[in-house]
Amino acid sequence: MNYKKTFKQIINLISKSKNIVLTTHLIPDGDAIGCELAFYHYLKAKGKKVNIINHSTTPDNYKFLDTRKVIKLFRENKEKNIKLIEKADLIFLLDTNEYDRTKGLSEYITKAQSKKICIDHHLGNNGKLFDVYLSDTEVPATAILLYKLIKFDNEKYINKNVAVNLYAGIMTDTGSFRFPRTTAETFIICADLVKKGADPVAIYEETYNKLKKEKIKLLGKFIDSLTFHNNNSLAIGVITQQDLKNYNAEVHDIEGFSTVIMSIEGIKVGIVIVEMKNDIKCSFRSKGNINVRNFAKYFGGGGHKNAAGATFPLQNPHHLKNKLIKYYNKLLVK
Numbered sequence: 001m002n003y004k005k006t007f008k009q010i011i012n013l014i015s016k017s018k019n020i021v022l023t024t025h026l027i028p029d030g031d032a033i034g035c036e037l038a039f040y041h042y043l044k045a046k047g048k049k050v051n052i053i054n055h056s057t058t059p060d061n062y063k064f065l066d067t068r069k070v071i072k073l074f075r076e077n078k079e080k081n082i083k084l085i086e087k088a089d090l091i092f093l094l095d096t097n098e099y100d101r102t103k104g105l106s107e108y109i110t111k112a113q114s115k116k117i118c119i120d121h122h123l124g125n126n127g128k129l130f131d132v133y134l135s136d137t138e139v140p141a142t143a144i145l146l147y148k149l150i151k152f153d154n155e156k157y158i159n160k161n162v163a164v165n166l167y168a169g170i171m172t173d174t175g176s177f178r179f180p181r182t183t184a185e186t187f188i189i190c191a192d193l194v195k196k197g198a199d200p201v202a203i204y205e206e207t208y209n210k211l212k213k214e215k216i217k218l219l220g221k222f223i224d225s226l227t228f229h230n231n232n233s234l235a236i237g238v239i240t241q242q243d244l245k246n247y248n249a250e251v252h253d254i255e256g257f258s259t260v261i262m263s264i265e266g267i268k269v270g271i272v273i274v275e276m277k278n279d280i281k282c283s284f285r286s287k288g289n290i291n292v293r294n295f296a297k298y299f300g301g302g303g304h305k306n307a308a309g310a311t312f313p314l315q316n317p318h319h320l321k322n323k324l325i326k327y328y329n330k331l332l333v334k
């Protein structure tokens with residue numbers, strides 16, 4: 001895709017602006033944080049006043065990218081952050097094309113008088129809501145678009161800080177270079193980022209190899225709890241309040257457990273049952289055409305076709321498991 005005209009528009013708007021605000025979607029991933037920080041360093045090098053304001057805190061495993069601790073949490077100093085949004089000349093939405101996904105910031109950004117630019121790679125049709133819309137759903141990461149934009153402006157701006165953050169964005173959004181949108185160009189760009197100072201070993205190590213031992217112990221318990229049904233096409237794991245206590249773990253430590261289930265050969269549907277303090281949360285994952293969204297909806301939940309969830313009243317989690325197996329046969333197995 002040829003973005004030259006859009007690049008020129010963006011660089012032109014940047015040159016006319018003094019105060020620039022960057023934000024991204026809630027629960028930011030590596031691409032979101034990497035893009036914000038790479039763009040921050042680029043804009044600082046161009047002499048701009050830049051503020052990154054996010055709705056969510058930065059996940060622990062991406063905090064190493066924010067070496068100067070420049071990312072502001074919107075709800076901390078809310079009044080001050082609203083003023084920063086109001087007086088911005090230019091606001092960038094990175095790695096999302098929906099104002100709603102900036103959550104708390106959304107109403108202030110939409111009201112703001114500034115020009116608004118979206119740089120993103122998600123599906124969507126929100127171009128008319130922005131002054132400039134740089135979107136390409138073919139690229140594996142928004143960081144690819146930023147790399148091209150910054151290089152188009154001037155290659156000298158791809159300094160070490162920019163390179164590290166863009167590399168982190170691309171590495172995480174490609175699942176470490178194995179997701180379908182990974183191309184030869186992805187590697188060529190990453191080779192250049194490594195040349196410019198991104199350390200692939202260190203960035204991987206910081207991002208993925210700093211798991212808390214409590215999480216790993218809990219994962220062990222979770223794997224032990226797995227039961228297999230319907231010719232090993234359905235697997236269910238349970239985490240109880242007692243497990244969390246025993247392993248000194250927290251609910252957020254359960255993140256990613258469903259991916260473990262889905263990595264088992266032959267599994268088409270995976271269910272994670274988590275006993276919370278006041279209710280039970282279930283997450284459903286599926287492959288191909290099996291629609292777990294409808295399954296979740298049946299229980300008052302929701303989500304996407306291959307990833308959904310529902311909340312149940314407090315009860316014995318193992319009884320709930322048996323109920324879900326029964327409904328699984330009724331609703332999902334034809």
Ligand SMILES: [Mn+2]
Pocket residue numbers: 031032095121140141142173
């Ligand atoms: Mn992304």
